[in-house]
Each structure stands twice: as structure tokens, then as C-alpha cells.
Amino acid sequence: MTSKYPLALVERLAGVEEVECVTPDLNGVPRGKVMTAAGFLEGRRLQLARGVLLQCIMGGYPPTRFYGGDDGDLVLSADPQQIHVLPWSERPRALAICDADELTGGGSVLSTRAQLKRVLAAYARHGWRPVVATELEFFVFAPHADPLQPFQPPHGLDGRREAGFSAFSISSSNGLRPFFDEVYRCMAALGLPRDTFMHEMGVSQFEINLLHGDPLQLADQTFLFKHLLKEVALKHGLMAVCMAKPLGNVPGSSMHIHQSLVEEGSGRNLFSDQQGQSTPAFRHFIGGLQATLADLTLLFAPHVNSYQRLCNPYASPNNACWSHDNRTAGLRIPASEPAARRVENRLPGADANPYLAIAASLAAGLHGLLRQIEPSEPLQGEFRVPDDLLLPGSMQEALVRLARSELARQLFGNEFIEGYLASKTLELASFLDEISPWERRVLATQA
Numbered sequence: 347m348t349s350k351y352p353l354a355l356v357e358r359l360a361g362v363e364e365v366e367c368v369t370p371d372l373n374g375v376p377r378g379k380v381m382t383a384a385g386f387l388e389g390r391r392l393q394l395a396r397g398v399l400l401q402c403i404m405g406g407y408p409p410t411r412f413y414g415g416d417d418g419d420l421v422l423s424a425d426p427q428q429i430h431v432l433p434w435s436e437r438p439r440a441l442a443i444c445d446a447d448e449l450t451g452g453g454s455v456l457s458t459r460a461q462l463k464r465v466l467a468a469y470a471r472h473g474w475r476p477v478v479a480t481e482l483e484f485f486v487f488a489p490h491a492d493p494l495q496p497f498q499p500p501h502g503l504d505g506r507r508e509a510g511f512s513a514f515s516i517s518s519s520n521g522l523r524p525f526f527d528e529v530y531r532c533m534a535a536l537g538l539p540r541d542t543f544m545h546e547m548g549v550s551q552f553e554i555n556l557l558h559g560d561p562l563q564l565a566d567q568t569f570l571f572k573h574l575l576k577e578v579a580l581k582h583g584l585m586a587v588c589m590a591k592p593l594g595n596v597p598g599s600s601m602h603i604h605q606s607l608v609e610e611g612s613g614r615n616l617f618s619d620q621q622g623q624s625t626p627a628f629r630h631f632i633g634g635l636q637a638t639l640a641d642l643t644l645l646f647a648p649h650v651n652s653y654q655r656l657c658n659p660y661a662s663p664n665n666a667c668w669s670h671d672n673r674t675a676g677l678r679i680p681a682s683e684p685a686a687r688r689v690e691n692r693l694p695g696a697d698a699n700p701y702l703a704i705a706a707s708l709a710a711g712l713h714g715l716l717r718q719i720e721p722s723e724p725l726q727g728e729f730r731v732p733d734d735l736l737l738p739g740s741m742q743e744a745l746v747r748l749a750r751s752e753l754a755r756q757l758f759g760n761e762f763i764e765g766y767l768a769s770k771t772l773e774l775a776s777f778l779d780e781i782s783p784w785e786r787r788v789l790a791t792q793a
């Protein structure tokens with residue numbers, strides 16, 4: 347067979363029947379088509395309607411004027427570095443992360459993967475290379491058929507279910523060992539470098555950290571990891587949940603983003619000088635985040651539920667304060683060697699699109715670097731958040747803030763921001779159409 351791909355890849359796909367060709371939509375949901383392996387290797391052209399990228403989380407599309415008026419096609423082209431044989435699949439199957447390109451060439455402005463590439467290209471023009479790490483928290487629950495009932499932790503191997511908060515417990519997750527063993531096996535097969543595992547504070551809440559590295563690679567890895575978690579959980583009769591706040595009165599799940607900046611070539615961390623002190627670039631990066639996060643909150647906290655995590659904080663701040671090693675500041679500087687000096691953005695939830703959250707955080711930092719924006723003074727201990735560093739507290743507020751932001755349009759382009767707002771406006775309207783059990787329980791009799 348003739349293939350546009352290298353022989354090593356053709357050999358790796360030997361026996362594979364189908365390839366899932368996916369690209370992240372606005373919410374980071376993998377969307378695409380499944381192609382025969384033969385068609386894929388021949389390089390047969392794969393097209394997808396533009397509107398698919400703007401699809402709402404509950405399904406449905408904004409009006410066509412938001413994607414070019416006639417919903418023309420985009421071309422899906424696989425990134426050769428991101429073609430993987432799926433380790434959880436019974437039948438030989440592969441997945442390819444694709445770019446969504448315009449028919450005329452170049453990444454679509456509606457593609458969050460293309461948006462991240464654009465931000466990285468802007469850094470490269472200055473000889474800078476950002477380095478990031480994401481920390482994804484998630485819950486593992488028993489299968490759940492009735493949305494009116496709260497989620498329950500699963501029964502472990504020993505027949506027991508976790509009773510309560512178990513932060514950093516080493517043994518609490520033992521009952522789920524077969525599930526985690528398969529998660530590890532699948533991570534290794536997909537080339538996802540695993541760092542630490544820990545039990546987070548919530549009942550049946552966990553975190554598996556990836557190693558830091560190139561931002562596009564980390565976004566791809568986080569995207570794949572979320573997909574992997576859900577697929578492996580299904581196989582084990584479990585449910586892996588990455589929503590921001592699945593349980594009341596229990597911490598939510600974050601996707602913190604650690605960021606540093608290295609000089610192209612030398613690889614030197616530009617946030618530390620030769621004496622190990624912090625640099626102007628470090629301050630300006632923080633200044634850029636502080637100046638921008640309120641406008642971009644909806645990109646980090648994309649759903650109504652995201653604000654339930656932020657407004658009822660368990661180390662989940664909705665402020666743009668910065669601080670050394672203080673988890674109540676939205677921007678935390680973890681204690682580290684000078685070579686590892688970095689800024690942790692604690693705003694994004696596990697429900698955020700990793701491509702978009704990383705792109706937005708880095709675009710905010712770059713904005714500060716280019717304009718040499720000075721940050722506020724760092725805060726310590728228990729602090730009161732200054733009014734100008736408070737972030738939107740609801741999806742409505744974040745939508746309005748984004749809609750009014752000239753800066754967001756400068757950073758991501760008008761077409762992307764308009765499309766994003768259109769999709770999110772429908773999502774919010776769909777939520778507001780539903781009356782919750784709390785409203786029926788409390789207001790029907792008391793109001």
C-alpha cells in the first residue's frame with residue numbers, strides 16, 4: 347500500500363481496522379469521523395462542517411452566521427506525532443489528533459488547537475518558548491443513571507466504598523487498583539509521561555500529574571488523558587468525571603496550569619537571572635495575567651457548574667492576586683529552585699478545554715511581557731481580595747465580561763470570540779430553562 351506516512355507508522359498501524367480522527371471542539375470534546383485504516387494511510391481527505399467546532403456542550407449549534415453563513419467544510423489533517431493505537435480497545439483501533447484547517451490552508455480560527463499554535467508562534471517570534479504542566483483532578487464514581495441523585499463513590503474490590511474526605515491517603519484508592527493499573531498501562535502505551543498520583547481531598551477524587559513540557563504537547567496529552575480516563579472507567583464499570591464541581595460541600599476539580607518561559611537555544615528559564623533572583627519577565631508575565639484574567643474567565647471556567655467550584659472555594663480561588671506558595675491566590679508561585687521558577691494559574695477547572703485554557707493563560711502572559719505590565723504587590727497569609735482583582739463569579743458575569751472585551755478580540759480574533767459567545771449563550775439559556783430540585787423544594791412553599 348502507498349502511504350503518505352512513514353513506514354514505521356504504517357507498520358505500527360498493521361492490523362488496525364479503523365482510525366478515530368478527532369479534533370477538539372470549543373469545549374475540548376473530541377469530535378470527528380472514524381475512517382478505515384486503509385483510507386487513513388492512503389491519506390484520503392477528511393472534511394467536517396465548520397459548525398461542529400462550535401457545537402454546544404448539550405448538543406445543538408449556534409446560528410450559521412457564526413461559522414461563515416453557509417457552514418462550509420474544514421479539512422481534518424492528522425498530526426503525525428499524535429497517531430496512537432488505542433490500548434483500551436478490544437478490536438485494533440487507533441486515534442489521530444487532527445488539525446482543523448481551512449480549505450484554503452491554515453488552521454481554522456474556530457480551532458482551539460490552532461489558537462494555541464498561534465500563541466506559541468507569537469512567543470517564538472521573540473525567541474521565547476513557554477513550558478507548561480497541567481494538573482488534572484477528577485472523580486471516579488459508580489455508574490449513575492438518575493441525574494436527580496448525587497454521585498456515589500464506587501464499591502472497591504473489597505466491597506467497601508469510601509466514606510469521606512481522604513486527602514493524600516495512600517490506601518483509600520487500593521480498592522480501585524485494577525482500574526488505576528489499567529490507566530497506567532494505557533498512559534504508557536499512549537506515551538503519556540506520568541509523574542505523581544495522589545488521592546485528592548474529595549471522596550473518590552484523584553490527581554495524576556503529567557511531566558512538564560511543550561505546551562502543544564501538554565494540551566494534546568491532557569486531551570488524550572481525559573479521553574483515556576473515561577474509556578478505561580467504562581471498561582471497569584466506573585465513571586470518570588471531569589466536571590468542575592460534581593458534589594456539593596466537597597472540593598471541586600481543577601486543571602492548574604504551571605508556566606515558565608525559556609530562551610530558545612540556551613533553554614535558560616527567563617523567570618530567574620544568573621543570581622537566581624526573579625526577573626522583569628517574571629513580573630511582567632504575572633502582570634499580564636492580572637490584567638487579563640477577568641476578561642478571559644469564561645475560557646477557564648466554561649460552564650455554569652465551573653462557578654460552583656470557584657464560589658465555594660476549597661483552595662479554588664476566583665481572584666487574580668499573586669502570592670508565594672499560597673493556595674488562596676489565583677496565581678501561586680510554588681516554592682522551587684530558581685531554575686524551576688514558574689507561575690501556577692489556579693483558575694482553570696478540570697472542565698476547561700486544555701488547548702484553550704493553555705492558549706489563554708499564555709496569551710495573557712505574553713500580553714504582559716510585551717507591554718511590560720507591572721503586577722500588584724504579592725499577598726500573604728489570609729488576605730482580602732482587592733476589587734480590581736476579583737474575577738467574575740458566575741457564567742452570566744463572565745459572558746458579559748468576555749463580550750465587552752476588546753482585548754479578548756485582539757488576542758483570539760473577533761470570529762473566534764463571537765463564535766464562542768454564541769455557543770456559550772445557548773448553553774446558558776439551556777441551563778436557565780431547567781428548574782432545579784432546590785428551587786422546587788425550597789421556593790414552591792417558601793417564596
Ligand SMILES: NC(=O)CC[C@H](N)C(=O)O
Nearest residue numbers: 597598599600660661662
Ligand atoms: N490540591 C489543590 O490545590 C486543590 C485544588 C482544588 N481541588 C480546586 O478545585 O481548585
